[in-house]
Amino acid sequence: MARTTGKHFSKKFVFFLSFSGLLVAALIADFLWASSSSSSSSSSSAYISTASIWALENSGSSIIPIVENKAHKRGTVKDKKDPVPGRVLSATFADIPAPELQWEKMAAAPVPRLDGAAIQIKNLLYVFAGYGTIDYVHTHVDIYNFTDNTWGGRFDMPKEMAHSHLGMATDGRYIYVVTGQYGPQCRGPTARTFVLDTETKQWWDLPRLPVPRYAPATQLWRGRLHVMGGSKENRHTPGLEHWSLAVKNGKALEKEWRTEIPIPRGGPHRACVVVDDRLFVIGGQEGDFMAKPGSPIFKCSRRHEVVYGDVYMLDDEMKWRILPPMPKPDSHIEFAWVIVNNSIIIMGGTTEKHPVTKKMILVGEVFQFQLDTLKWLVVGKLPYRVKTTLVGFWDGWLYFTSGQRDRGPDDPAPKKVIGEMWRTKLSL
Template structure:
């Protein structure tokens, strides 16, 4: 068998060059793959470290921020309602004041066609209703303004009679020791349910509903009183309240006079009704609070 012919020099040179190029490409590919893998490994390691760092940061308790006690969830006393002896009569829109251990509850509706004309007395000491006495027939039965000096109770203006009858401007005082009534200087005009308080020796009557029962009054009057008697011959006109109306809370605290909430509009008497039958009108109930400070 004849021996293979050696490649000619003309073919050997190109083949050698091609082989060298192929080896170079393979080596370059292997180096690139190794470098990418290394970068991926390093990147994964860095990401893992970042994630671990984030987890550690999240686990670390955040510093406590200062919270004003006004908004803090402070522990509060636990209160429970306890049922007390029922009142002698059903009563809506009644008015009450406390003197010592006695609670005096005035007037009010039993229903729209029947109003009360007496005062019921409750004793906190004996936990019983201990007495009852009549009011003057000329005195309002609902929508009163009421205040006390610790012995005398002042019952001012309000509605006389059932349904939606007219208001009166007559005012009365009762001595809770003797149970004797006498009449006080009348208001300049009648009002329904004005805010009323005794403040610095003066009886203050603020706002209330006007004679049509619907329009809010802004007027504010005061009268100096002592031991159930007026010390002046007329009511003094004071600064009006910015927003008027009836059915408001009124309290003296920290030597300032506060008037809280209220209503604009109310039930009105049906036009032409001989019994002044109540019919509903538009009402607005609001939460405005006003404070009066005489600067003393």
């Protein structure tokens, strides 16, 4: 009796296990099919960047990561802006809430410029070179007079001088121009360096940089011209090297550049500022466009870039100190800064790529770095997002000109190269 009951129980138990196994197998198969189907029709959920988290914490907003539907790429869905209704990631996700500023439009520069350079000496802003279009570069200098708000005094650059991605610094009369890209598209860099006497408009050479560089951080500090980082000869690989040259009154006091302590993080498009006997290097990126292999015109080809907001300071012992980072990663700001009331003001730039479209995102904020507290503030908005601005400050007015602006309020991707000049009263 006991054995019969045991056998009967065993058969029921085996049947139960078999049924359960089949059910589990069916569920697993269904899950795998759903996962496969999902992966074939959508990409991975987009990350939320540090910048957007910062913005969320300070705005009270919320963002739901979007899942991009690849059907859009095949043209099977008409509304490309809304692949998943109700889960749209705004194209302006990286904007940081900021006070509104009252901007006044001034006389535009004689030509539009991208990746140009600028140096302010007293009431004059000297604006150099830059792209007019990707296939055309400027070979001259324009001057803006802050006193009467007019452009004038155009003159030519040396024929051997680079046209974009320049390193540049001044002692108040002489402007030192270091290396950079020679020609349009993504042509190679030069190691040539020059000096401009702004009083006589005369140019002359300095010793060549040990190797060519694109957009190195450049500044005069303690009687020496310092050149750091930038991109190497292929335009993409970050350089860490740091050189200096003793100079005085526009002349080199040495025949060769001296090797200094390498910068902790390499790359181009950074602000480099000397104030109160302190040298700061701010923001930048690793990587950049490269020339397409075999292209006879050195056509630019996109490469992966990492934008960062790191801030470094060189101290009395010639060691690098790490300071609080910018409110969000920011690049293309090498001439987008000015010193106002013991603060460094930085305007515009580029930040992290859009997590879904992977397009470049321009910056529309005005940042303040307080030199006494070493703290960052967001003190205003530009009229639009824009990169490679050329900035000046005079009689309480903050100016910017040139660069590449966004496609509109709802699209932070770059579009038009501009020559516009704007100003606003800045009270800090």
